[in-house]
Amino acid sequence: xxxxxxxxxxxxxxxxxxxxxxxxxxxxxxxxxxxxxxxxxxxxxxxxxxxxxxxxxxxxxxxxxxxxxxxxxxxxxxxxxxxxxxxxxxxxxxxxxxxxxxxxxxxxxxxxxxxxxxxxxxxxxxxxxxxxxxxxxxxxxxxxxxxxxxxxxxxxxxxxxxxxxxxxxxxxxxxxxxxxxxxxxxxxxxxxxxxxxxxxxxxxxxxxxxxxxxxxxxxxxxxxxxxxxxxxxxxxxxxxxxxxxxxxxxxxxxxxxxxxxxxxxxxxxxxxxxxxxxxxxxxxxxxxxxxxxxxxxxxxxxxxxxxxxxxxxxxxxxxxxxxxxxxxxxxxxxxxxxxxxxxxxxxxxxxxxxxxxxxxxxxxxxxxxxxx
Amino acid sequence: xxxxxxxxxxxxxxxxxxxxxxxxxxxxxxxxxxxxxxxxxxxxxxxxxxxxxxxxxxxxxxxxxxxxxxxxxxxxxxxxxxxxxxxxxxxxxxxxxxxxxxxxxxxxxxxxxxxxxxxxxxxxxxxxxxxxxxxxxxxxxxxxxx
Numbered sequence: 200x201x202x203x204x205x206x207x208x209x210x211x212x213x214x215x216x217x218x219x220x221x222x223x224x225x226x227x228x229x230x231x232x233x234x235x236x237x238x239x240x241x242x243x244x245x246x247x248x249x250x251x252x253x254x255x256x257x258x259x260x261x262x263x264x265x266x267x268x269x270x271x272x273x274x275x276x277x278x279x280x281x282x283x284x285x286x287x288x289x290x291x292x293x294x295x296x297x298x299x300x301x302x303x304x305x306x307x308x309x310x311x312x313x314x315x316x317x318x319x320x321x322x323x324x325x326x327x328x329x330x331x332x333x334x335x336x337x338x339x340x341x342x343x344x345x346x347x348x349x350x351x352x353x354x355x356x357x358x359x360x361x362x363x364x365x366x367x368x369x370x371x372x373x374x375x376x377x378x379x380x381x382x383x384x385x386x387x388x389x390x391x392x393x394x395x396x397x398x399x400x401x402x403x404x405x406x407x408x409x410x411x412x413x414x415x416x417x418x419x420x421x422x423x424x425x426x427x428x429x430x431x432x433x434x435x436x437x438x439x440x441x442x443x444x445x446x447x448x449x450x451x452x453x454x455x456x457x458x459x460x461x462x463x464x465x466x467x468x469x470x471x472x473x474x475x476x477x478x479x480x481x482x483x484x485x486x487x488x489x490x491x492x493x494x495x496x497x498x499x500x501x502x503x504x505x506x507x508x509x510x511x512x513x514x515x516x517x518x519x520x521x522x523x524x525x526x527x528x529x530x531x532x533x534x535x536x537x538x539x540x541x542x543x544x545x546x547x548x549x550x551x552x553x554x555x556x557x558x559x560x561x562x563x564x565x566x567x568x569x570x571x
Numbered sequence: 572x573x574x575x576x577x578x579x580x581x582x583x584x585x586x587x588x589x590x591x592x593x594x595x596x597x598x599x600x601x602x603x604x605x606x607x608x609x610x611x612x613x614x615x616x617x618x619x620x621x622x623x624x625x626x627x628x629x630x631x632x633x634x635x636x637x638x639x640x641x642x643x644x645x646x647x648x649x650x651x652x653x654x655x656x657x658x659x660x661x662x663x664x665x666x667x668x669x670x671x672x673x674x675x676x677x678x679x680x681x682x683x684x685x686x687x688x689x690x691x692x693x694x695x696x697x698x699x700x701x702x703x704x705x706x707x708x709x710x711x712x713x714x715x716x717x
Contacts, residue, residue: 255635255637255642256616256617256619256637256642279642280642281637281639281641281642306712306715307708307709307711307712308611308708308709308712309611309641309643310611310709310712310713310716311712311715314712314715314716336639337639350641351641351642352635352641352642353635353642353643353644460617460619461617462616462617462664485616485617486616486617486664487616487663487664487665488614488616513639514614514616514638514639515614516614516665521614
């Protein structure tokens with residue numbers, strides 16, 4: 200008796216750069232296909248046209264310099280999963296994956312999705328010669344530098360939509376030119392903090408890894424991890440119709456792109472003299488939570504440790520107990536030489552107290568917008 | 572009831588997606604998210620609430636809740652019309668974490684089919700087994716992750 204290998208669907212778009220509305224609509228379709236149309240799990244691999252894509256509950260006017268995006272021909276849109284802004288383009292692999300949470304291979308609930316999917320993507324990176332690790336809460340990193348971002352959302356029925364963006368290569372200058380980020384102020388002083396915080400597959404392998412190779416590595420890794428075979432697939436006519444509805448009704452709709460359903464965004468900074476040196480924190484907040492934090496100064500620490508500290512603080516509530524708790528998750532003696540967790544907490548809170556509303560931000564207005 | 576650190580008040584009815592329903596004396600229903608959900612989700616960053624006058628069905632996704640990068644579903648435990656949403660959450664969304672059964676309530680509704688639909692919710696003795704299974708799944712996942 201021969202056991203039949205289970206077949207999953209693979210949607211690929213290797214020949215073109217996909218417009219944001221079309222790509223995001225197909226990703227959203229995945230959950231409907233599985234839940235409502237009886238499809239097996241679907242993997243969607245593609246590259247976007249140059250674009251900035253914000254998380255579902257981000258304030259797009261606050262996080263992007265929309266005038267610079269328009270001037271440079273960079274598209275912008277809002278995805279249906281959470282997290283922060285991603286800059287997409289021909290050298291960044293976009294991955295959408297739809298699967299039922301009832302599938303035992305995906306683990307238990309949301310934590311399972313992140314654990315299993317990070318394992319699959321780490322294996323893909325290993326195929327390419329990159330030894331990476333999972334960094335809580337939702338990044339893949341090499342030596343403390345982010346190489347991929349993961350996010351997810353509970354969608355139709357029991358189905359989950361998982362998103363990842365994987366940096367084959369990356370244009371830091373473009374990112375800084377089109378985003379409002381606390382990093383801008385440091386960059387203006389001649390220090391590109393992002394080159395210390397981000398890395399790419401090409402950077403890690405010291406060779407010109409192609410998008411084709413990356414896609415093949417991800418595909419193989421999925422097949423090995425889940426014990427399945429992919430079948431290259433096209434959308435059915437019913438799926439095409441649904442994707443077109445989602446594209447028009449959501450991703451081409453200004454009410455969606457400029458949605459006011461989000462916590463208010465603010466940015467601030469603070470400086471403190473400590474026994475270990477000058478400690479400076481640049482902060483952006485989303486409501487009561489820390490969105491981005493950058494810790495800099497003339498103290499002694501390593502980039503890797505600082506990046507882990509910053510990641511632990513991301514999406515933490517900006518109150519004293521929770522900040523100390525987050526710092527405690529990664530703190531080791533002398534992580535920042537001569538600086539205590541208490542002092543770091545104090546300077547973060549001082550940066551929060553100095554926060555100003557980001558230009559372009561508007562107070563959320565729940566009454567005027569639709570919901571996906 | 573308190574089970575392994577999760578508080579689930581006996582008088583409430585629970586939907587399998589972890590929303591709770593409190594049937595008030597005047598027959599209206601108050602809805603929120605239970606202690607298991609808020610502890611598993613961690614700090615809530617934003618809640619995308621339904622609107623007053625929305626008509627919802629039992630189990631319908633009528634909102635979304637963001638905690639860190641995950642966006643979870645807010646499912647209505649019953650069919651009916653929403654007549655009030657908790658505006659306090661706009662400024663203090665963390666009330667869902669700090670007081671899930673009190674100040675962290677999310678909306679109030681007039682249930683259309685209360686007696687029939689109550690049978691589809693966990694209540695009384697059935698809560699213990701259901702939440703034990705949910706805890707076991709979560710613990711299994713944490714063990715795999717560590």
